[in-house]
Amino acid sequence: MYDIDTHGAWLGDAADDLTPEQLERFAAEWDEISARYPTRDDDDEANAALSACVQYLLEEATVEAAGIERRRTQRAEMLALAAARQVARMAALDGMPKATAARTAGVDRMTLLKDLGERPARRTARS
Structure with a gap:
């Protein structure tokens, strides 16, 4: 469930650009990402994943573009x-x-x- 204190602080102004459904999806992905990158040592990777999540939800990132950047x-x-x-x-x-x-x-x-x-x-x- 989307929590404005936790998720909203990270999202900043991007929260205004997301629909309620996208905010819920972001919250669910937040939980998955947090489980995948559980320690402070993983913060850079977690933030990259969260950023990609928001870009994907806003249709600013595509699978193809992510693959090109990775290669x-x-x-x-x-x-x-x-x-x-x-x-x-x-x-x-x-x-x-x-x-x-x-x-x-x-x-x-x-x-x-x-x-x-x-x-x-x-x-x-x-x-």
């Missing part, structure tokens, strides 16, 4: 990771401690070791 950001993440791995590799080769280079660049340490040719190859089931 765009996945590609951006892939490219950023490639750059971070390269810089961490070069910093390690220049004498920065490998663990520091990996941590500072946001790269898995074992990935950095692999990029440096220092991680042993994985054994296969037949090895």
Whole structure:
């Protein structure tokens, strides 16, 4: 059930743009989102989901647009990771401690070791 104190405070002016039925749907989605993202550490994800919920209800967001944005950001993440791995590799080769280079660049340490040719190859089931 829609609660103006709880939901209205989050919605702000957007509450004026939603119909009573949309406000009820928002309240139901709020409960689902809160269950999916239950801790303070999840606040960014919860707020993104709530924002998307409102945009969808106001017909400002579509499934297609959400998919396009998701794929765009996945590609951006892939490219950023490639750059971070390269810089961490070069910093390690220049004498920065490998663990520091990996941590500072946001790269898995074992990935950095692999990029440096220092991680042993994985054994296969037949090895």
